[in-house]
Amino acid sequence: MLEQSQQVVDLCLAQDFALAGVVVANESAFKQEFEEWIKQGKQGEMEWMERNVGVRLDPKKLLVDAKSVICVADRYGDIEEPNMPLGHGKIARYARGQDYHKGMKKRLHIVCDELKKKYPEETFKACVDTAPILEREFAARAGLGAIGKHTLLLEQSVGSWMLLGVIVTTKEFAASDVEVVDPCASCTRCIDACPTDAITPWELDARKCISYLTIEHRTQIDPKFHESIGDWMFGCDICQEVCPHNQPTAKAQQAEVHPSYKATHSSLDIMDVLQWDEEARRKAFQGSSMKRAKLEMMQRNALIVAGNFLTKNESPEMYALVVQMASEGPKSLVQQTAKDVLQRLMLL
Numbered sequence: 340m341l342e343q344s345q346q347v348v349d350l351c352l353a354q355d356f357a358l359a360g361v362v363v364a365n366e367s368a369f370k371q372e373f374e375e376w377i378k379q380g381k382q383g384e385m386e387w388m389e390r391n392v393g394v395r396l397d398p399k400k401l402l403v404d405a406k407s408v409i410c411v412a413d414r415y416g417d418i419e420e421p422n423m424p425l426g427h428g429k430i431a432r433y434a435r436g437q438d439y440h441k442g443m444k445k446r447l448h449i450v451c452d453e454l455k456k457k458y459p460e461e462t463f464k465a466c467v468d469t470a471p472i473l474e475r476e477f478a479a480r481a482g483l484g485a486i487g488k489h490t491l492l493l494e495q496s497v498g499s500w501m502l503l504g505v506i507v508t509t510k511e512f513a514a515s516d517v518e519v520v521d522p523c524a525s526c527t528r529c530i531d532a533c534p535t536d537a538i539t540p541w542e543l544d545a546r547k548c549i550s551y552l553t554i555e556h557r558t559q560i561d562p563k564f565h566e567s568i569g570d571w572m573f574g575c576d577i578c579q580e581v582c583p584h585n586q587p588t589a590k591a592q593q594a595e596v597h598p599s600y601k602a603t604h605s606s607l608d609i610m611d612v613l614q615w616d617e618e619a620r621r622k623a624f625q626g627s628s629m630k631r632a633k634l635e636m637m638q639r640n641a642l643i644v645a646g647n648f649l650t651k652n653e654s655p656e657m658y659a660l661v662v663q664m665a666s667e668g669p670k671s672l673v674q675q676t677a678k679d680v681l682q683r684l685m686l687l
């Protein structure tokens with residue numbers, strides 16, 4: 340069985356995944372913590388997380404008779420951060436290249452097809468991000484890394500700049516089950532650096548997280564978060580940027596970024612986004628995982644970043660555009676955000 344597991348890992352590595360491992364399809368060891376997290380409403384508007392808690396906690400409910408979970412990781416994120424042009428808003432590193440959902444799934448399906456040829460009686464189900472499964476917990480148990488206090492999976496050579504995918508299968512493989520280790524010791528850098536105090540060790544209050552607010556939250560962003568959002572137009576990388584495991588060590592420099600994550604854009608021009616129509620948004624986000632952010636969400640984010648820009652820089656054109664959007668915004672979310680931004684600017 341061990342040999343079969345090694346073959347699976349080799350199949351994954353042949354598809355250019357940076358890391359791969361196999362684990363028993365057990366229930367989550369953090370059932371109570373997860374249920375408590377949901378009970379406290381820390382998922383915010385992500386009501387899809389409340390719907391299938393049972394499935395999320397037990398892969399046998401996702402695939403009947405599931406015996407193993409094959410875990411893979413892609414490395415993304417260039418070591419060096421490019422200088423952002425003035426008047427732009429930042430995009431989180433994971434979203435700067437091609438959509439990982441598509442790219443990873445395609446390669447996972449190739450692995451599934453190979454395995455199906457070998458084990459025709461068995462079922463193989465590829466999942467990337469959107470399926471109700473705790474990808475980080477399985478990946479940690481499969482030996483792909485350890486979970487940090489910021490709740491992300493990290494590993495020595497790639498740090499936490501990795502995206503995860505899994506194959507849930509009815510085939511029993513020998514597991515690389517490893518003990519969950521603490522990669523943080525007394526470090527608290529991510530907790531201290533988070534501008535919205537969203538992190539308590541190994542738990543994130545999504546409602547406060549800039550990543551959630553700019554990507555998942557579809558309605559008005561509470562003005563109390565505007566200043567903390569800074570220049571983040573889509574997502575946030577602060578807790579990862581400060582992590583000692585993500586510093587550019589010699590080992591990290593060697594680990595290849597998968598070519599599909601080579602950045603095509605690291606930031607967006609604030610004025611452009613404020614003036615986008617649906618066609619311009621679609622064109623800008625073609626092939627990118629950013630397409631999940633609707634036009635009005637992107638303009639809401641751009642307005643907040645514009646407000647922060649205007650507290651430090653002169654730009655009569657940008658100010659005039661915010662004033663115009665406050666009076667005749669194309670959607671009420673945009674109009675309301677423009678009003679919130681102006682109110683804050685006037686109070687400064």
Ligand code: B12
Nearest residue numbers: 369372373431468474491492502503541543550551574575
């Ligand atoms: C919902 C979600 C979000 C939410 C909530 C994030 C969160 N921390 O849960 C929001 C929108 C905020 C978000 C943000 C981001 N996300 Co996200 N997200 C997800 C998603 C879809 C589900 C995660 C989930 O189930 N969360 C619910 C909570 C309760 O789960 P949990 O933290 O795992 O909770 C467990 C632990 O707290 C544990 N626990 C409790 N006590 C203790 C103690 C110890 C010692 C340990 C080890 C564990 C532990 O118990 C809980 C139950 O297992 C996953 C994909 C997936 N299907 O897994 C991607 C995923 C986690 N996201 C990912 C990424 C890249 C991001 C961002 C970096 C994007 C960005 N740059 O903006 C940020 C990072 C923010 C952060 N610090 O977490 C990657 C992470 C890869 C990695 N290296 O870990 C994933 C795996 C997607 C993927 N396929 O690669 N995300």
Ligand code: SF4
Nearest residue numbers: 533548549575577578
């Ligand atoms: S992604 Fe940003 S806001 Fe969210 S926990 Fe990390 S530092 Fe805090």
Ligand code: SF4
Nearest residue numbers: 487488523526529582
């Ligand atoms: S910054 Fe420190 S506490 Fe946070 S995940 Fe990295 S090592 Fe752990």
